[in-house]
Amino acid sequence: MARNVFRRLLSLGRGREKNKSFSTCTSPAGTVKLSRDLAVNLNMIRDTLGNSMDVVVRELLVCRTRVALVYINGLINETALRENVMRALMIDMHNVEPSPGSGSKDLADSVKEKVLSIADVKKIGDFRTVLDGILGAGIVLFFNGEDTGLILKLPGFETRSVEEPHTETVVRGSREGFVEALSVNISMLRRRIKSPDLRLERMQVGGVTQTDICVAYIKGIVNTKLVDEVKKRLQRIDIDGVLESGYLEEFIEDAPFSIFQTVGNTERPDKVAAKLLEGRVAIFTDGTPIVLTVPYLYIESFQVSEDYYSRYIPGSLLRMIRLLCVIITAELPALYVAITAYNPEVLPSPLLISMASSREGVPFPAIGEILVMGVFFQILREAGVRLPRPVGLTVSLVGALVVGEAVVSAGLVSAPAVIIIALAGICSFVVPPQSDTNLLLSLFFTILAGFAGFFGLFLGFVLVLAHMASLRSFGAPYLSPAAPLSPGDLKDTFIRAPWWVMTGRPRVTGWKNTRRAGVVSSPSPPRNEEKKPAHRYKVDE
Amino acid sequence: MLEEGRISNRQAAFLVITTILSTTSIGFLPSMIYQEAAQDSWISILLLTVYGIVVGRIIMSLGMRFPDKTIVEYAEIVTGRIPGKIIGFLYVLFFLYLNTFPIRFFGELSITFFMPETPLVFFLIGIIFAAAYAVRSGLEVIARANEIILPVSLTIGIILAIMLFPQMEIKNFIPVLEKGILPVFKGTYVALVYFAETIVMVMFIPYLNTTRRTRGIIFKSFVVISLCELLAVVSTIAVLGELAARIPVPAIFAARLVSLAELIERVEPLFLLLWVIAVFVKVSVFYYCFVLATAQWLNLKEYKALVLPAGVLLTVLSVVLWGNIADLYEQMVKLVPYFVFVEAVLPLVLLVAACLRGKGGTAGEN
Numbered sequence: 001m002a003r004n005v006f007r008r009l010l011s012l013g014r015g016r017e018k019n020k021s022f023s024t025c026t027s028p029a030g031t032v033k034l035s036r037d038l039a040v041n042l043n044m045i046r047d048t049l050g051n052s053m054d055v056v057v058r059e060l061l062v063c064r065t066r067v068a069l070v071y072i073n074g075l076i077n078e079t080a081l082r083e084n085v086m087r088a089l090m091i092d093m094h095n096v097e098p099s100p101g102s103g104s105k106d107l108a109d110s111v112k113e114k115v116l117s118i119a120d121v122k123k124i125g126d127f128r129t130v131l132d133g134i135l136g137a138g139i140v141l142f143f144n145g146e147d148t149g150l151i152l153k154l155p156g157f158e159t160r161s162v163e164e165p166h167t168e169t170v171v172r173g174s175r176e177g178f179v180e181a182l183s184v185n186i187s188m189l190r191r192r193i194k195s196p197d198l199r200l201e202r203m204q205v206g207g208v209t210q211t212d213i214c215v216a217y218i219k220g221i222v223n224t225k226l227v228d229e230v231k232k233r234l235q236r237i238d239i240d241g242v243l244e245s246g247y248l249e250e251f252i253e254d255a256p257f258s259i260f261q262t263v264g265n266t267e268r269p270d271k272v273a274a275k276l277l278e279g280r281v282a283i284f285t286d287g288t289p290i291v292l293t294v295p296y297l298y299i300e301s302f303q304v305s306e307d308y309y310s311r312y313i314p315g316s317l318l319r320m321i322r323l324l325c326v327i328i329t330a331e332l333p334a335l336y337v338a339i340t341a342y343n344p345e346v347l348p349s350p351l352l353i354s355m356a357s358s359r360e361g362v363p364f365p366a367i368g369e370i371l372v373m374g375v376f377f378q379i380l381r382e383a384g385v386r387l388p389r390p391v392g393l394t395v396s397l398v399g400a401l402v403v404g405e406a407v408v409s410a411g412l413v414s415a416p417a418v419i420i421i422a423l424a425g426i427c428s429f430v431v432p433p434q435s436d437t438n439l440l441l442s443l444f445f446t447i448l449a450g451f452a453g454f455f456g457l458f459l460g461f462v463l464v465l466a467h468m469a470s471l472r473s474f475g476a477p478y479l480s481p482a483a484p485l486s487p488g489d490l491k492d493t494f495i496r497a498p499w500w501v502m503t504g505r506p507r508v509t510g511w512k513n514t515r516r517a518g519v520v521s522s523p524s525p526p527r528n529e530e531k532k533p534a535h536r537y538k539v540d541e
Numbered sequence: 542m543l544e545e546g547r548i549s550n551r552q553a554a555f556l557v558i559t560t561i562l563s564t565t566s567i568g569f570l571p572s573m574i575y576q577e578a579a580q581d582s583w584i585s586i587l588l589l590t591v592y593g594i595v596v597g598r599i600i601m602s603l604g605m606r607f608p609d610k611t612i613v614e615y616a617e618i619v620t621g622r623i624p625g626k627i628i629g630f631l632y633v634l635f636f637l638y639l640n641t642f643p644i645r646f647f648g649e650l651s652i653t654f655f656m657p658e659t660p661l662v663f664f665l666i667g668i669i670f671a672a673a674y675a676v677r678s679g680l681e682v683i684a685r686a687n688e689i690i691l692p693v694s695l696t697i698g699i700i701l702a703i704m705l706f707p708q709m710e711i712k713n714f715i716p717v718l719e720k721g722i723l724p725v726f727k728g729t730y731v732a733l734v735y736f737a738e739t740i741v742m743v744m745f746i747p748y749l750n751t752t753r754r755t756r757g758i759i760f761k762s763f764v765v766i767s768l769c770e771l772l773a774v775v776s777t778i779a780v781l782g783e784l785a786a787r788i789p790v791p792a793i794f795a796a797r798l799v800s801l802a803e804l805i806e807r808v809e810p811l812f813l814l815l816w817v818i819a820v821f822v823k824v825s826v827f828y829y830c831f832v833l834a835t836a837q838w839l840n841l842k843e844y845k846a847l848v849l850p851a852g853v854l855l856t857v858l859s860v861v862l863w864g865n866i867a868d869l870y871e872q873m874v875k876l877v878p879y880f881v882f883v884e885a886v887l888p889l890v891l892l893v894a895a896c897l898r899g900k901g902g903t904a905g906e907n
Binding site: 338453459465 | 683
């Protein structure tokens with residue numbers, strides 16, 4: 001009910017232009033054919049692109065035919081243009097026989113087949129493709145007297161080089177992170193999965209920005225219905241621009257009103273490859289290193305790629321530490337409030353006395369302390385994130401002094417409250433995908449605990465649990481494999497079982513092709529007498 | 542169909558287990574059994590388990606004859622329109638009325654042990670609101686939430702029992718059958734209602750995603766229920782002895798005695814957690830059954846509109862039906878025959894009638 005009201009409020013502003021799509025190309029429509037007259041074509045280009053300073057039109061004479069090159073400065077590879085196009089057209093062209101056998105063939109064909117030493121060359125006939133080609137880092141060749149042109153793909157714009165991902169660093173594992181260029185990102189994925197079944201489907205979203213996106217999955221592992229659903233949701237997007245995958249995320253997620261994210265994101269190619277092998281679908285967006293993966297389950301936020309690379313025992317231990325940290329972040333402040341305000345008797349007496357003495361003289365109730373300190377911590381964090389490094393240091397120094405020392409010694413906030421907020425704050429960074437969610441949960445629980453002590457806290461816990469149980473991400477229940485329980489998949493939740501035990505794909509995404517490893521492949525030293533290793537010491541008599 | 546979601550056999554079994562355990566092992570029931578059977582309560586539990594399995598089998602046999610209908614729907618098929626409607630209405634009332642007991646008891650307990658100055662209705666609204674949210678989200682959501690809640694509750698329960706180990710004394714159990722077998726039967730009698738709460742299955746069977754091996758869940762659930770029940774009752778008697786009969790919730794009292802290494806003391810919040818999450822499931826299950834049964838009885842197309850009014854009704858009834866907790870206990874014992882009629886006798890009658898009149902199939906027989 002509240003949801004409906006909210007929806008209605010949100011949609012107040014939009015009613016009027018409901019049916020107006022955001023494809024705002026003011027230029028001639030897609031069906032316009034190229035003219036045989038070069039001048040007409042060039043005029044059309046100039047009309048459409050306006051007098052933009054970066055549009056280059058170069059006219060030249062090839063075999064007594066006027067030819068024009070159109071491209072956008074800065075998008076294409078200038079060296080290749082010089083060496084492989086201009087040089088070829090102006091010098092090498094004269095060595096080419098005018099192809100006597102096939103007289104019907106026009107100049108565009110012979111240029112394409114004999115002159116240009118470029119791989120990606122296509123013949124085009126309509127104006128829309130010409131525009132897309134020019135804007136998509138291509139060079140378009142027009143020939144006077146022919147109604148077809150050539151499009152040469154020669155992208156050569158500046159991109160960031162492949163670096164270590166900033167958000168997901170690992171000690172052991174690949175140091176590669178995605179970059180902004182779609183083609184580079186896809187190549188990184190291809191390098192990891194050399195299977196012919198890896199499918200990469202290109203789509204375009206954004207009426208104005210025409211952003212390329214790519215839906216990646218492994219045929220034979222993925223559930224085809226999932227792929228269809230992803231594509232359907234992506235096709236439904238009607239917006240002027242998509243500048244980051246976050247735009248897509250908000251359009252395709254299942255629970256837009258929930259604080260829990262139901263679409264995963266990562267900048268690690270190895271992680272994307274692992275997700276695809278589990279039967280998930282990845283969505284690459286041009287212009288951002290963040291790749292989306294669906295379906296996304298709650299447990300995935302605890303899974304770090306390094307868990308799978310380091311040995312499984314410490315890996316499992318770290319999983320549990322992360323779980324503990326989530327509990328601490330979300331519930332420790334609330335527990336503090338519930339205990340100090342309502343049920344102090346649950347603490348052992350010595351601890352109770354020391355806590356009571358440190359709260360002596362503090363003018364605020366426990367919930368006030370926690371909320372003020374919590375907000376203060378968040379302000380410090382935000383200031384530290386956005387500021388340039390040198391200033392950030394000052395902020396953290398001042399913050400540490402003020403928060404850690406002055407507030408306590410002035411008697412405004414008790415020391416336990418500072419400790420608890422600090423601990424909860426640190427713990428919120430342990431599971432980065434959830435840090436914002438957990439903060440909100442923490443606030444929710446704290447307020448409930450302030451109102452109704454343990455009862456409020458536990459009631460909040462039940463409500464959040466019921467909410468999480470009601471979520472789905474692309475058909476997958478959000479809490480699986482715990483609820484609905486599938487015992488086999490618990491191997492990769494609170495613990496990370498060794499690889500030779502995890503022989504099946506997670507059932508919720510990989511049920512189509514469940515087997516992923518040989519059943520009995522656990523490592524064991526050879527036991528038979530015959531197979532005694534050669535290096536075993538021989539004791540001489 | 543009114544309910545789109547489907548649950549698995551395991552989820553159904555989990556729901557039955559939590560529903561029964563939440564009041565029987567940690568709620569008011571142990572003390573009622575102690576009052577009658579004293580140190581022989583554990584024998585009562587064994588008898589009750591047998592009773593629970595028998596009634597469960599009857600209910601399942603009845604339900605499996607109509608694997609795509611709830612009792613409100615097939616009562617009309619078995620007995621004809623008017624009697625069927627009456628029987629359906631009985632179940633609607635039953636699901637509503639039985640639910641008020643744990644709700645009210647939950648409120649009373651929270652006041653007594655945790656927040657003495659808070660008004661009763663605050664707790665009632667709290668738990669009913671949480672349950673209403675779950676009911677509105679559907680059967681699947683209750684079942685999934687319960688799949689987290691049940692293991693957590695069992696773990697907490699076992700941890701509590703282990704922590705109480707130093708305080709246990711085996712001599713609290715002797716002499717066995719001091720006053721003969723009669724007190725044991727009396728102890729069994731007061732708890733009959735709660736061990737037949739398998740009756741909720743009559744509303745769940747059409748929403749199971751399979752009919753294979755569905756009957757087996759009764760036995761499996763009762764093994765778990767019986768073990769947990771014994772654990773709860775045995776450890777409470779071992780710790781408290783005769784005191785167990787005089788306090789409303791012996792388990793909480795026992796929890797207060799926990800003291801380990803001067804570090805872990807007074808673990809009642811743990812008990813409250815157990816209590817909130819378990820009662821939440823129980824209340825949601827009956828709430829859901831009530832709302833669904835009402836919608837089917839009135840031939841509505843959707844049950845969600847009923848959730849809010851039903852919540853208000855539950856709150857009001859839980860407040861006005863009883864003056865205090867003693868009143869609640871008295872009523873509970875007085876009403877046992879009526880509840881047993883609805884839970885055990887009526888399904889048996891319906892089953893026999895369905896067999897004689899040849900209504901319903903025998904799908905999923907195994």
